[in-house]
Amino acid sequence: MSEEIKPFDPNIPQEEVDRLFKKLKDTRLPEIPVVPDAGADYGPSLEWVNKLKDFWQDKYSWPEAQKNISEWHHFTTEIENLKVHFIHEKARTRQKEAIPLLLVHGWPGTFYEFQNVMHPLLDPEDPKAPVFDLVVPSLPGFCWSQGPPRGWTLQDTGRIYDVLMKRLGYTSYAAQAGDWGHWVVRELGSGRYNACKAVHTNMCPGAPPKGYRMNAKEQAAMDRAKWWMGEHLNEGHMGYAIEMRTRPQTIGIAFNDNPVGIMMFIGEKYDELADPTIGTATLDKEDYVKDVCTTLSLYFFTPPSIMTSMLCYTFNVRHEVYTEFNAKEENLIRVPLGVSTFPYDAFPVPKAGAETTTTNLKFFREREHGGHFACMEMHEEMVTDMRDFFGEFYQA
Secondary structure (H helix, E strand, O other), X not given: OOOOEEEOOOOOOHHHHHHHHHHHHOOOOOOOOOOOOOOOEOEOOHHHHHHHHHHHHHHOOHHHHHHHHHOOOEEEEEEOOEEEEEEEEOOOOOHHHOEEEEEEOOOOOOHHHHHHHHHHHHOOOOOOOOOEEEEXXXXXXXXXXXXXXXXXXXXXXXXXXXXXXXXXOOOOEEEEEOOOHHHHHHHHOXXXXXXXXXXXXXXXXXXXXXXXXXXXXXXXXXXXXXHHHOOOOOOOOOHHHHHHHHOHHHHHHHHHOOHHHHHHHHHHHHHHOOOOOOOOOOOOOHHHHHHHHHHHHHHHHOOOHHHHOOHHHHOOOOHHHHHHHHXXXXXXXXXXXXXXXXXXXXXXXXXXXXXXXXXXXXXXXXXXXXXXXXXHHOHHHHHHHHHHHHHHHOOO
16 A cells, blocks of 8 residues: 555646536526425525526636635545545644644535635734644545445544544644534544544534433524434434435435536535525625535536545434434543534534533533534634634643
8 A cells, every 4th residue: 555645636627617517507497396385395495596506607706716725735645545635734834833633524515614714723813823734634435535435434534534644744633523524533532543632523412411401502402403303313304314324326326417416415504504694595695605616516526426425424323323422432532622512503512412422521612603514604713712722722
């Protein structure tokens, strides 16, 4: 196995860009909803669908996004017979003080999810603020990282990311993640990987102990989780996960060369799991909508990633047992843990719930705004939280 680290060119050929926008313009949307009074009861409303498609097709600039993507140093390396794509950036100042930080996205995210936090982490205006080296990989099966084999788990990904950090020369590092990335950094923070010294997460599923009396804010968080999961396992908003868990190739092929299919399947999540004042529902927050369109474009430009990215649902812990899994002795986070929670996340955990998933909760901050995609929606707050937590609790 080669341990070589190779530079990678993330530029998309112009013919592929032209093909994407030609296909968008050539796609006919339904003119009537599934039932006359559907609204958003059975999926995004036709009004939302038309607005997002029109924005992506006519107002969005891929060249601008390509410029943002290409400013970073991209690489690939092979670990356990998998090609891993990642960005590696060194701190712009005070390099001897820099904290090596692994940033791990989830689904339907990509490495681009961290675009808005990278500059301030690498080059803070405040000379006293912590500064970071950043390693931002694509999960196996996402973008330019090779799809994993049958049975590959997020714990497996944690193992190869520890190899990646050491291959880059880091004998100690910290990690941050949300969504599926949470279980990658949970594994790294389990105490089984001595180089990982601290973990921060913006999603930390955990149930308060039995008999715990929740306050109004905590109850609202549990109600949000109930809204997402539904009364029974196959209800609520979980149909997408069940399909990916059971028939990823069926829907993967359906979406593979279908930009509007990708937009519906992925774009819906960037709307319903975002703070309603930030998400794509009104298209008022153009910076956020641009980031969503970049994510949609990356899935289209990197086949078969829309299909292979689904395997994190196929081979990992089911949503309805997240809290039980995290509370198991072998899955507890044992390094210093920081948690930032946002009210419109799918599971805005109360502090008492986060405490059941770790032996070492050092930092817990409840934000008043924001949702599931914190580094896209609330990047200033996330930068502040990462600086506050890692600056105090990371010890090389």
